[in-house]
Amino acid sequence: MATVSAARPPKLRSRPRARTLASAAPEEVADGVWVLRGGLLRTMNVYLVRDDERGGVLVFDAGEKGMAASIVAAATPHGGISRVVLGHGDTDHRGSAPALRAYADILCHPDAVGQAEGSGGRDYWRMEELPLDVRMLHSFTHRFIWDGGPVHIDGTVREGDRLAGFEVIDLPGHAPGLIGLWRESDRVALVSDCFYMNDMHGRPQPPSLPLDCYNLDTEQARRSLLKLIELRPAIACPGHLGPLTGPDLIAQLEAAAAA
């Protein structure tokens, strides 16, 4: 397994202007759940979940590395970060996690540890299937903008574990050990990259399965999307753009799974 330092990094010294550039102000999308939209195109979602068990807020997904100070600043009025749970270990979901380890433990599914502590997904992506311009842009952004590098994982979570009033659900396929958080009482699902609402250029699109070249196993990703549909969410919060709400939510997800 990859060797990544278990030493805690120093806490961040953050400047308000840099934080404004890195992400928008948090928006409440459900009771005690906020989305922080980061990145230049504001497509990188990090969720803050009120954590009554531990105090503070649980951070779900860690976005790109430049968002770390914004995440800390957004969590501070709620009592700080209780724990960070990665929806999966890809570069644009672990981005700020190395810096956030100054504040809290980083957790993920056992099957995501290899990616989070290792290549961040690059060993199973098939970039050669993308158009050349997208390939060049993505290899640049993954390396210089998104990825904060390998992160030491402090503990693991599995399907059925309860965290901050949510239940962990397995949604693998796009990435190994991809998990979501599900709250049955108001049917809120935080689903990381179970489906995409942006295309390969970052532009908005209807919900779709992630592109095959970025998936470990697209058919498994389809089964995970069908599993999400069976839960009948009232709001589905993906890793990029969204959230998906409204009376046609299920029909939109069904169309994505059938494509």
Ligand SMILES: [Zn+2]
């Ligand atoms: Zn992603």
